[in-house]
Amino acid sequence: MYGKGLRPLSIATVAMLALSLSLVFFYAPLDADQGFIQKIFYLHVPLAIVALVGFVVGGVFAIAHLRTNNRKWDAYSYVSIHMSVIFGVAVLITGSIWAKASWGHWWVWDEPTLVSFLIVFLMYATYYPFRYAIEDPERQARYASVFAITAGAFVPLNFMAVRMAQSLVHPRTFGTANGGLPGEMMLVFLCCLATMALLWVTLVKFELTAKSASGQVKRLRRALDAPAPGAASRIAPEVS
Amino acid sequence: MTSSRAAFAAILAKDLRSELRTLQSLPAMALFSVTTFVIFRFGLDRTSLSGSLAAGVLWATLLFAAVLGINRLFVAEREEGGFDAIRLAPIDRSVLFSAKAAALVIYLLALELVAVPIFALFFLHDLGGLAPLALVLLLADLGLAATGTLISSMAVNSRARDLLVPLVLLPLVVPLMIAATGATEPLLALGGPGYHRFGTWLMVLGLYDLIFGLVGYAVFDFLLED
Numbered sequence: 064m065y066g067k068g069l070r071p072l073s074i075a076t077v078a079m080l081a082l083s084l085s086l087v088f089f090y091a092p093l094d095a096d097q098g099f100i101q102k103i104f105y106l107h108v109p110l111a112i113v114a115l116v117g118f119v120v121g122g123v124f125a126i127a128h129l130r131t132n133n134r135k136w137d138a139y140s141y142v143s144i145h146m147s148v149i150f151g152v153a154v155l156i157t158g159s160i161w162a163k164a165s166w167g168h169w170w171v172w173d174e175p176t177l178v179s180f181l182i183v184f185l186m187y188a189t190y191y192p193f194r195y196a197i198e199d200p201e202r203q204a205r206y207a208s209v210f211a212i213t214a215g216a217f218v219p220l221n222f223m224a225v226r227m228a229q230s231l232v233h234p235r236t237f238g239t240a241n242g243g244l245p246g247e248m249m250l251v252f253l254c255c256l257a258t259m260a261l262l263w264v265t266l267v268k269f270e271l272t273a274k275s276a277s278g279q280v281k282r283l284r285r286a287l288d289a290p291a292p293g294a295a296s297r298i299a300p301e302v303s
Numbered sequence: 304m305t306s307s308r309a310a311f312a313a314i315l316a317k318d319l320r321s322e323l324r325t326l327q328s329l330p331a332m333a334l335f336s337v338t339t340f341v342i343f344r345f346g347l348d349r350t351s352l353s354g355s356l357a358a359g360v361l362w363a364t365l366l367f368a369a370v371l372g373i374n375r376l377f378v379a380e381r382e383e384g385g386f387d388a389i390r391l392a393p394i395d396r397s398v399l400f401s402a403k404a405a406a407l408v409i410y411l412l413a414l415e416l417v418a419v420p421i422f423a424l425f426f427l428h429d430l431g432g433l434a435p436l437a438l439v440l441l442l443a444d445l446g447l448a449a450t451g452t453l454i455s456s457m458a459v460n461s462r463a464r465d466l467l468v469p470l471v472l473l474p475l476v477v478p479l480m481i482a483a484t485g486a487t488e489p490l491l492a493l494g495g496p497g498y499h500r501f502g503t504w505l506m507v508l509g510l511y512d513l514i515f516g517l518v519g520y521a522v523f524d525f526l527l528e529d
Contacts, residue, residue, distance in 0.1 A: 129522070129525050182474055182477050185474045186474040186475060189470050189471045189474065192463070192466075192467070192470060193457075193461075193467060193470070193471055195463075196458075196461035196462045196463040196466075196467055197457075197460065197461045197462070198461075198462060202460065205525050205526070205528065206457050206460075206461075206526065208525070209453075209457065209522045209525055209526060210457070210471070212518065212522055213450075213453065213475070213515075213518055213519075213522070214475075216514055216515070216518050217475060217478070220478050220510070220511060220514060221477065221478045223478075223507070224477075224478035224481045224482055224507055224511075225478070225481065227481075227485075227503065227507065228481045228485060
């Protein structure tokens with residue numbers, strides 16, 4: 064039932080990806096200061112925004128899980144955080160490449176946004192060993208939700224504290240009143256942001272579908288009394 | 304209202320009494336912090352510290368010593384069936400959170416009462432910064448107690464208890480450490496205490512305490528269900 068609408072969604076995502084990439088390379092003007100390397104901005108920043116929003120969305124699903132006690136929301140929360148962690152790896156790698164190209168170092172400590180993102184990423188990376196350590200599935204789902212809510216509250220606080228501790232070097236793209244981006248760049252950027260959000264939603268849906276399918280197969284096997292091939296994942300929640 | 308206040312007092316008194324009788328956390332925390340100071344003395348090869356180095360050594364040591372206490376906070380509840388008793392008792396379960404957090408604050412204050420004077424004796428020339436430092440310590444302890452109690456109560460019910468507390472707690476307290484060291488650094492600066500951005504950092508500490516106090520209080524109920 065999770066597979067419904069997966070095909071049009073995938074096609075739309077691929078089309079948007081193609082459109083965004085061609086806009087980035089053929090329409091968006093070259094940055095006067097940084098030149099061609101500035102184009103990584105259209106990948107890096109949307110990825111970062113989508114990953115952070117995904118973490119918070121995982122927290123919201125966790126609240127829904129604790130309120131309704133429906134295990135479906137725990138699976139949603141798990142998959143959201145899982146996908147955002149994967150996006151987070153991409154953010155750190157693209158951020159590193161951009162930093163090397165524009166500041167000359169792979170890693171810059173006095174750059175608040177990069178450091179905050181690393182701390183948030185490390186926080187969510189502990190989500191897996193944390194889940195894995197709790198055996199009872201009921202309790203695992205509940206504790207994981209508590210973790211997701213706590214970490215969701217931690218994200219904005221962490222950004223504030225790190226920003227206060229350091230000087231300001233990072234381009235503050237949307238800090239100023241009218242965005243500081245020329246119209247064409249802004250258009251391309253928004254298009255890329257929509258694409259990344261769509262990609263995130265599609266991948267989340269894919270993972271939920273896969274989990275639901277393997278859950279169904281497992282139930283059918285149990286009904287037929289056939290042994291399951293290989294051990295099932297002990298971390299990931301099951302979807303009914 | 305009165306019943307939860309009575310329950311709070313009873314749980315807190317029980318914790319403090321059992322700690323006083325068994326002495327299983329506090330002496331270890333104090334000993335650990337003194338040994339760590341000695342290790343820093345040789346690791347950094349410095350006989351006196353000031354400014355950011357002093358703040359870093361003090362807070363890193365206090366944080367790791369606190370992790371020792373946080374690890375043990377709920378062990379007795381689990382092993383002796385304290386969780387079941389709380390579940391059976393006709394009281395609000397959040398009381399356990401506030402009582403445990405209060406006990407942890409008292410442990411941390413006791414630890415600092417030992418560790419900070421020894422730190423000053425070992426490394427500091429100028430003791431003028433210690434009085435305002437007390438305020439920073441108190442605010443940081445409140446935040447550390449809120450997150451520590453929450454993580455400890457979850458870790459104790461898992462397979463990897465001693466592993467989980469440092470793993471999950473350390474990234475969670477990074478903002479707290481940024482603010483605490485930011486406030487401490489000018490206080491321990493060479494040539495007398497300074498108050499550069501002192502108020503701002505205290506506000507960040509207060510905000511951290513408030514947010515995680517509320518989050519802990521709100522979600523703690525779900526950790527006790529079974």
